[in-house]
Amino acid sequence: MFRNILKKGRRLAGLGSLVAALTMAAPVMAQDKEPVVFGGSIPLSGVFAFAGIHIHAGLTDYTNWINSQGGINGHPVEYVMEDTAYEVDRSVAAFKKISGSSSPATYYGDSTGFMKAIASELNSQGNTLMSGASFATALTDNEQYPYQFIPGPNYSQMFGIILEYIATQGEGGDMPTVAFVYSDTEFGKDPIENGKARAGELGIDVVEEIVTKPGSVDVSAEVLKLRRVRPDYVVFHGYVLSPINEFMVQMRQMGLDTQFMGTFWSSDKLIIDKMGADADGYMGVMPYNYYDSEESGPMLDALRAQAEKSDPEAGYRPTGYMQGWFNAMVWTEVVKRTLDAGKELTGDNMAESLASIEDWDTGGIIGIPVTVRNMSFPVGRIWRVNAEEGRYEPVSDWIHLD
Amino acid sequence: MDWLFFGEISLAGLAMGGLYALIALGFVIIYKATRVINFAIGEIMMFAAYLFLAFAGGMELSPWIALPLAVIGGSILGGVIEKTMIRPMLGESPISVVMVTIGIGSILVGLVEFIWTADPQLLPSFLPREPVFIGPLYLAPKIAYGFLIGSALLIIYLLYFRFSRGGVALRATASDQAAAYSMGINVRRVFNMAWVFGSLAASLAGVLVAATGGLSPQFGIIGLSVLVVVIVGGLDSILGALVAGVFIGWLETVAGAYLGGEYRMPATFLVLAVILVIRPYGLFGTHEIERV
Numbered sequence: 297m298f299r300n301i302l303k304k305g306r307r308l309a310g311l312g313s314l315v316a317a318l319t320m321a322a323p324v325m326a327q328d329k330e331p332v333v334f335g336g337s338i339p340l341s342g343v344f345a346f347a348g349i350h351i352h353a354g355l356t357d358y359t360n361w362i363n364s365q366g367g368i369n370g371h372p373v374e375y376v377m378e379d380t381a382y383e384v385d386r387s388v389a390a391f392k393k394i395s396g397s398s399s400p401a402t403y404y405g406d407s408t409g410f411m412k413a414i415a416s417e418l419n420s421q422g423n424t425l426m427s428g429a430s431f432a433t434a435l436t437d438n439e440q441y442p443y444q445f446i447p448g449p450n451y452s453q454m455f456g457i458i459l460e461y462i463a464t465q466g467e468g469g470d471m472p473t474v475a476f477v478y479s480d481t482e483f484g485k486d487p488i489e490n491g492k493a494r495a496g497e498l499g500i501d502v503v504e505e506i507v508t509k510p511g512s513v514d515v516s517a518e519v520l521k522l523r524r525v526r527p528d529y530v531v532f533h534g535y536v537l538s539p540i541n542e543f544m545v546q547m548r549q550m551g552l553d554t555q556f557m558g559t560f561w562s563s564d565k566l567i568i569d570k571m572g573a574d575a576d577g578y579m580g581v582m583p584y585n586y587y588d589s590e591e592s593g594p595m596l597d598a599l600r601a602q603a604e605k606s607d608p609e610a611g612y613r614p615t616g617y618m619q620g621w622f623n624a625m626v627w628t629e630v631v632k633r634t635l636d637a638g639k640e641l642t643g644d645n646m647a648e649s650l651a652s653i654e655d656w657d658t659g660g661i662i663g664i665p666v667t668v669r670n671m672s673f674p675v676g677r678i679w680r681v682n683a684e685e686g687r688y689e690p691v692s693d694w695i696h697l698d
Numbered sequence: 699m700d701w702l703f704f705g706e707i708s709l710a711g712l713a714m715g716g717l718y719a720l721i722a723l724g725f726v727i728i729y730k731a732t733r734v735i736n737f738a739i740g741e742i743m744m745f746a747a748y749l750f751l752a753f754a755g756g757m758e759l760s761p762w763i764a765l766p767l768a769v770i771g772g773s774i775l776g777g778v779i780e781k782t783m784i785r786p787m788l789g790e791s792p793i794s795v796v797m798v799t800i801g802i803g804s805i806l807v808g809l810v811e812f813i814w815t816a817d818p819q820l821l822p823s824f825l826p827r828e829p830v831f832i833g834p835l836y837l838a839p840k841i842a843y844g845f846l847i848g849s850a851l852l853i854i855y856l857l858y859f860r861f862s863r864g865g866v867a868l869r870a871t872a873s874d875q876a877a878a879y880s881m882g883i884n885v886r887r888v889f890n891m892a893w894v895f896g897s898l899a900a901s902l903a904g905v906l907v908a909a910t911g912g913l914s915p916q917f918g919i920i921g922l923s924v925l926v927v928v929i930v931g932g933l934d935s936i937l938g939a940l941v942a943g944v945f946i947g948w949l950e951t952v953a954g955a956y957l958g959g960e961y962r963m964p965a966t967f968l969v970l971a972v973i974l975v976i977r978p979y980g981l982f983g984t985h986e987i988e989r990v
Contacts, residue, residue, distance in 0.1 A: 343916050345816035480960045507959035514910055516710040516838035517955045520703065537818040538912025546838050549829050570820040 329367070331374045332631055332641070334359060334624060335400030335424070337390040337410060342381035344406065344429070346536070347561070347616035351429065352377065353606070354613070354620025355404060358628075361602045368628055369635050375624075376400065384409045391417075400424055401641045402627035404620075408432040408482065411444055418443050418643070425630060425646040427623050431560060433486050436670045443643040445650055446672035447623045448583035449697065451533065454559045455491035457581050457676040457695045462529050462557075463498045464692075472528035475504040477518070477543060484534025487559075491531070503527050508539060515539045519546040522554070532558040541571050544578065555579065557678075563688070564615045568681055576683035579691065581676045584622055584661050587613040588687050593660015595625070622661055629653065647671075664694040674698075705835050707955045708948060713837060713845040715947020717903055720848040721924040722931065722939035723855065724900030730872040730934045731892030733792070734784060737799040740921020741806035742779075742897050743904025746772030747821065747913050748810050750905045754822045761824030769901045776897020780890050807915045819913040821905070844906040851902055852940065855895070859936070868892060872934070926966050930973045932983020942981060 336355060339348035359375040367373055376398045378390035387410035394400055405411040405428030412434070418426060419442065426444045433452040435441050449457060462472050476491060478484035488505070495502050503525040506518045522530065522543070530547075532540050535558070544556050556578050558567075563580025565588075571578075585591040587600070599621055603613050633649035634641055655665040666673050674697035679688035721743065728736045736742075749771040753764035779802055787795045830842040859865035870878040871888040879885050900921070907920060927946045931938025946966050953965035979985050 341811065341816070343816070343914075345811070346818065505958075509954075509959055509962050514710065514714045514838070514841055514951075516714075516841055517707050517951045518959065519838070520706050520710070520836070521955060524703065537820065538914075541820060541912065542840075542910065545827070549827065549839070550836070566817065570818070 329371045331372045332368050333394075333398045333400040334373060334375045334402050334404070334627060335391070335394040335398060336375065336377035336404035337380045337387035337406045337428075338377045338404065339382035339406045339429075340379040342383065344382040346566070347429065347614070348382070348406065350614045350616035351404070351620035353603075353610075354617040354622075355624050357599075357602045357606050357617075358621045358624035360606065361598060362624070362628055368631050371631075371635075373628075374398070377404070380406055380410075382406060384413055388414055395421065395424065401631055401646070402426070404428045404623060405430065405444075408435065411435055411441070415441050415444065422643040423641070425627070425643060425650065427626065429619070432483075433490065436672050438671060441671070442647055444671065445626075445647075445668075447619060447626055448560065448672070449581075449674045449676050450672050451487035451559060452490035452494075453672065453674040453697055454581045454676060455487040455531065455533070456494050456674075456697055458531055458557050458559075458678070459491065459494050459498055459500060460695055460697075461581075461678045461692050463500060465528075471499050471501065473501045473503045473525070474529045474531060475506065475522055475525065475527035476502060477506040477508065477522075477530055477532050479534030480507045480509050481534055487533060515542050516546060519543060519550070522547060523550050523552065526552060527554055530554055530556050532556065532562055535562045536564075537562070537566055537570055540567065540578075541574060544571075545574055548574075557581070560615065560619075563679065565612060565687065566614070568683060568686055568688075571683075573683045575681045578681045579678055580688065582615065582679050582688070583673060583676045584615065584618040585663060586615070586679065586688050587618060589690070591660055591663060593658075595659025595661050597660070599661070618661070622658070625658065625661065626650070626653075629656065662694070664696060666696065669698070702834060703955075704952075706837070707952055709832065709835050709837050710841060711948035711951030712944055713841040713947075714951060715944035716845040716848050716852075717907055717943075718924055718927050718947045719940045719943025720852065720899055720903040720906075721921065722927040722943045723852065723936060724896040724898075724903065725921075725924065725928045726896075726931075726934065726936055726939045727868075727899065728892050728896035729928075730936070731868055732780075732784070732889050734795050734799065735792075735933070736893075736896070737796060737922070738779070738803040738806065738918075739896070739900050739924075740918030741803040742772055742776055743900045743907070743921060744913070744915070744917040745775055745806050745810060745904075746901030747904040747908035747917065748814050748819075750908070751814065751819055751821055751913065754824065761822060765824070765902075765905060768905055769898055772901025772904065773894045773898035776893040776900075777890055779897075780893035784893070785886070785889070803918060807918065811915050816915055821909045821913060823909075825909060838910075840910045844910060848903065848906060851899060855899065856936075864891060868895075923963075926970050929980055930970055932980025934984050935980065935982035938980055938982030 338352045339345055355375055359373050362373050376394050380386040380390055387406055391414055403424050403426045405426050408430040411430050427447045431446050431450050433450045435444050436450050466472055492502050547554055558580045563582050568575045630646050630649045634645045639645040650668055653668040655667055657665050662675055666675050677690055677694045678692040680691045682689050724739055746768045750764050750768035753759045753767050754761045783798055787798055825840050825843040827839055830837045830839050867883045867888050870883055871885055875885055927942045931942030950962045950966055954962040
């Protein structure tokens with residue numbers, strides 16, 4: 297019995313020493329390296345939740361991964377977020393709350409509307425760099441939005457990449473014709489004027505423009521309009537899924553051999569999962585490698601390993617996940633460059649660090665080294681749906697706009 | 699003018715208008731019998747479409763079994779809503795009842811997000827895919843067959859309301875509740891029946907519209923856009939719902955085709971404004987005169 301008491305006593309003493317050591321060490325560690333906070337207004341519910349939950353997973357997994365690598369120059373990273381239901385007023389409230397309590401160095405904005413609405417406050421605070429779900433062309437205006445950037449090409453640049461690809465597809469000296477189909481929203485209209493101008497420069501004839509009202513029930517009248525002009529390509533923008541499926545199915549039923557293309561948010565695997573065989577041949581512009589692509593690289597491999605570790609049952613990770621991860625990757629690079637330069641994490645310093653990114657190797661997330669131009673990464677690749685394989689396959693090289 | 703194109707556009711619009719008429723019928727039946735403007739009609743449509751997705755997609759039942767199951771499910775939902783949430787509000791101000799229907803809509807959106815997630819969905823294909831030609835005019839098959847199915851229900855409804863005991867009770871209650879009650883008609887049961895029939899029409903329209911335009915938790919917004927149809931036709935007029943539904947469907951499509959998609963809504967709201975000025979109670983609605 298005495299031996300037992302002695303054993304327990306030794307164990308308790310050992311535990312006590314450990315606790316004491318941790319208690320003494322913890323404040324020293326915390327004092328040495330303040331955490332770098334990634335904030336976020338994340339749409340975990342509401343109309344954009346289908347993407348928001350994956351964006352959140354990408355940001356969470358990246359944060360865990362970077363902390364497992366020792367953080368940023370030894371600073372641990374904290375990811376602080378609030379659900380916004382994709383409503384601008386809730387996003388603004390979340391930003392105020394998080395910026396008041398956690399002083400985030402970087403922040404994820406869930407919509408163009410929010411990022412525009414918060415710009416004046418962000419500019420006056422001057423201590424946070426923001427990016428997010430938006431690829432809006434307007435946000436690359438450095439004068440108005442000096443502390444916001446696009447984690448890929450903006451929508452106009454996406455149209456530029458698509459049109460450059462189309463321009464290479466002419467046969468016998470004929471330039472293909474194109475029609476733009478977009479939703480009657482700020483999101484839908486974003487790249488249209490620049491797209492038409494770029495098409496003109498490339499000698500591509502834009503033979504029709506179709507605007508659909510949001511939540512459009514039936515598009516058969518619009519399909520009839522397209523049948524009259526028989527475009528070689530239809531480029532969709534401002535949609536996630538519907539009505540792309542209806543345009544494709546009805547135009548094929550009419551015997552048209554038009555090819556169909558879309559921008560980032562309408563180029564996820566969702567199109568394949570929901571449309572099945574009808575999705576075959578659909579093409580999208582994507583700045584990142586797909587999770588299930590055959591490409592590899594140290595960061596892409598790390599992403600896959602972290603995704604597998606955090607949720608082994610999840611399988612394929614959508615483009616929202618890749619986008620969330622890439623956002624956090626850019627934030628890390630920017631913070632690291634700013635700290636390495638011995639500067640404070642202010643909006644100006646971080647924007648300067650972002651602008652200095654040139655020929656950056658993203659470790660396979662993007663297939664070629666990338667250079668920041670006007671607060672965006674104007675790079676992408678055209679991918680085509682192979683419905684039988686259930687995935688997108690590359691049909692172009694990486695296109696980096698100047 | 700290209701008359702062939704105009705004919706095809708008009709045909710597409712009229713067929714779509716048929717589906718609008720079906721949704722409007724769901725609105726009108728409930729309003730006519732109970733004087734409740736049901737702002738949750740779009741969400742009832744959505745819920746039925748999700749039920750179809752669950753039966754035909756998840757449980758892999760034949761779509762032709764899933765369709766009646768989903769429609770019956772939607773109508774039962776309507777009956778339950780009336781019995782548990784609307785009936786206790788009898789005698790309360792109309793605004794309170796309207797707020798309850800708006801709340802029910804939000805609950806249904808939350809429920810489908812919880813069960814089926816917020817992902818956009820496509821319903822399993824169940825309508826023939828071969829193009830439909832009426833003479834030289836092309837009509838998209840989903841719209842054509844959707845119109846036929848919707849029309850079949852409309853005809854059944856019209857016959858039911860005209861000739862059956864239940865239909866007569868419903869019409870009697872609509873015209874004078876007190877008189878109907880004094881004649882031994884179970885008015886509470888009629889109220890419940892109106893919600894069941896209204897929700898049934900909306901549920902069928904929900905599945906047919908979702909089969910064409912896709913499905914998401916925001917699908918219910920369509921119900922609100924059909925409010926224009928109901929006001930133009932007259933809130934308490936079944937004939938008004940049918941005529942205005944077909945007309946607004948046609949107008950929207952023709953405006954979209956010739957002026958551009960951004961003019962679809964302005965065109966219908968222009969008609970709404972004109973009708974409200976000329977006939978505030980709608981084209982076929984009852985002109986109630988209050989004598990002081």
